[in-house]
Amino acid sequence: MPSDKPMKVALCWHMHQPEYRNMGTGTFQLPWTYLHAVKDYVDMAAHLEALPRARAVVNFAPILLEQIEAYVAQVNAFFNGRGAIKDALLANLVEPALPGDPDSRLELMKRCLQANREHMIERFAPYHRLADLAQYYQAHPESLIYASNQFLADLLVWYHLAWVAESARRQDPRVQALQDKGYNYTIHERRELLHVLLELMQSVIPRYRALARSGQVELTMSPYAHPIVPLLLDMESAREAMPDAHLPINTTYPGGEERARWHLQQGLATFERVFSTRPAGIWPSEGGVSQAALELFAEAGFTWAASGAAVLNNSHQAENHSCSHRVYRFGDADIDCVFRDDGLSDLIGFTYSDWHSEDAVANLTGHMEHIAELCQDRDDCMITIILDGENAWEYYPENAWYFLDHLYRALLDNPKLELTTVADFISTSKPQPSHEEKLVAGSWVYGTFSTWIGAPEKNRAWDLLVDAKHCFDEVVASGSLGQEQLRDATRQLAICEGSDWFWWFGDYNPGPTVSQFDQLYRMHLAHLYYLLGVEAPGNLSEVISRGGGQPSRGGVMRHHDQDTA
Incomplete structure (x- = not known):
């Protein structure tokens, strides 16, 4: 085809949070689902709504969708006088009687500082002053007698104002009035802010559903609770890219194929219930793929899947160095595969946040134009940028607005480039997939599974999970569980199989965050044993990992290449 046709570009934004609820009580242990909902998920929709010709792929983990629904239900119930908000931070926003004991007050101050210092705290002078005072009280707890309830209330208001979507900040007069007041917020004003947050949370799913119906957005999904499917199928697959990897004691996850199918089936059920459509594409959790996983995705009805370019590089035959911007097929798996342009994606995730926005975009589109010059076949080549659609933006001024x-x-105005979705590219351009003999298993991070398995702490977490799965199988086989108990235990097992717990275990991650996820993981395992009617083993009281590192972006994001991490 002539090279004067524009090069297709697919921007793919991945939204996912693990299960933060204690499923026994419904209490949210960490607030990141609702905070990212009112900031990032809202703004990412607003950018597309403002430009009807824009196109993007947006991926949701089903377990995230269920948590957004749970928050909306809880806050609605609170306003209707029929229930409590089971997230301590959000509940305190509208709590007239704030905690009185020193430890609880210090903990509340600490949580109200969990925001980007430069772009979310120092941006607002009143919040900056309150944050400095909170840090002083943390360093000098003997001075807490001077920390009034009004101070705590104002700190809570400003913390939530800082997390409000930029689109709402610019358009909602209620937000502007609260910001302009600056201090001395009343309980009425705090409740009004909660109303704003509720409206933002309520808007997320309908907005993306509308964008999908208009054709602007292709909605895709990850497996239900975000497990690394290849490792469920065969932990030994980790050695395809890491031949010398030290694996857990048990290298076979019992019933792994059945569990992988469950995550796909349950994920589809949740996705279709929420969005009233079936996704064509899948972003496997962390881009984790293997030959067996591809065949399972195809069997589930997905027509395309995506992963990282390092996986493609590992899978090339020795004499084959085909363009990474093409569509691929592997072995007999009846599914198209596209691969993340790791370099361009990492520029957005880690580099451009410190640049002037126009310079950053000019640099990025310049790289794309160069790729377009090298890739002459417009029907077979597409630039695919895939990255976290939530954690990067707090490192940019004004939420990357x-x-x-x-x-x-810039992409809409550039005659050499054209925004598309993956499904549209495949259906309209009808690319001829390049064939490789077999996919080498791996993820978008380093092209391996080293972020989730192979280190002592990660392997120990797998051993705990395998033990729990054996117990699950024995109890289910005994027939002692009723239908409702079996349903709850099966979902709880899925939560324990999620990738996030293994992501955080390791001394390279920050200690406080590792501690939170370590406790969450063991809490989820303990609740699984409770649902099975079995006493939890004593080793669940032992810390798995302590962390201690200071990785870029606090560990919530990774570079694709270990050499640049």
């Missing part, structure tokens, strides 16, 4: 706006506008 200017960067994302300039990016979409």
Whole structure:
């Protein structure tokens, strides 16, 4: 085909949070689902709504969708006088009687500082002053007698104002009035802010559903609770890219194929219930793929899957160095595969946050134009950028408002480049897939599974999970569980199989975050034993990992290449 046709570009944004609820009580242990919902999920929709010609792929983990629904239900119930908000931070926003004991007050201050210092705290002078006072009280707890309830209330208001979507900040007069007041917020004003947050949370799913119906967005999914499917199928697959990897004691996850199918089936059920459509594409959890996993995705009805370019590089035959921007097929798996442009994706995730937005976009589109010059076949080649659609933006000024706006506008105005979705590219361009003999198993991170298995702490977490799965199988086989008990235990097992717990275990991650996820993981395992009617083993009281590192972006994001991490 002539090279004067524009090069297709697919921007793919991945939204996912693990299960933060204690499923026994319904209490949220960490607030990241609702905070990212009112900030990032809202703004990412707003950018597309403002530019009807823009296109993007948006991926949701089903377990995230269920948590958004749970928050909406809880806050609605609170306003209707029929229930409590089971997230301590959000509940305290509208709690007239704030905690009185020193430890609880210090903990509340600490949680109200969990935001990007430069772009979310120092941006607002009143919040900056309150944050400095909170840090002083943490360093000098003997001075807490001077920390009034009004101080705590104002700190809570400003913390939540800082997390409000930029689109709402610019358009909602209620948000603007609260910001302009600056201090001395009443309980009425705090409740009004909660109303704003509720409206933002309520808007997330309908907005993406509408964008999908208009054709602007292709909605895709990850497996239900975000497990690494290849490792469920065969832990030995980790050695395909890491031949010398030290694996857990048990290298076979019992009933792994059945569990992988469950995550796909349950994920589809949740996705279709929420969005009233069936996804064509899948972003496997962390881009984790293997030959067996691809065949399972195809069997489930997915027509395309995506992973990282390092996986493609590992899978190339020795004499084959085909373009990574093409569509591929592997072995007999009846599914198209596209691969993340790791370099461009990492520029957005880690580099451009410190640049002027127009310079960053000019640099990025310049790289894309160069790729377009090298890839002459427009029907077979597409630039695919895939990255976290939530954690990167707090490192940009004003939640990346200017960067994302300039990016979409520049791509719409560039005659050499054209925004598309993966499904549209495949259906309209009808690319001829390049064939490889077999996919080498791996993920988008380093092209391996080293982020989730192989280190002592990660392997120990797998051993705990395998033990729990053996117990699950024995109890289910005994027939002692009723239908409702079996349903709850099966879902709880899925939560324990999620990738996030293994992601955080390791001394390279920050200690406080590792501690939170370590406790969450063991809590989820303990609740699984409770649902099975079995006493939890004593080793669940032992810490798995302590962390202690200071990785870029606090560990919530990774570079694709170990050499640049």
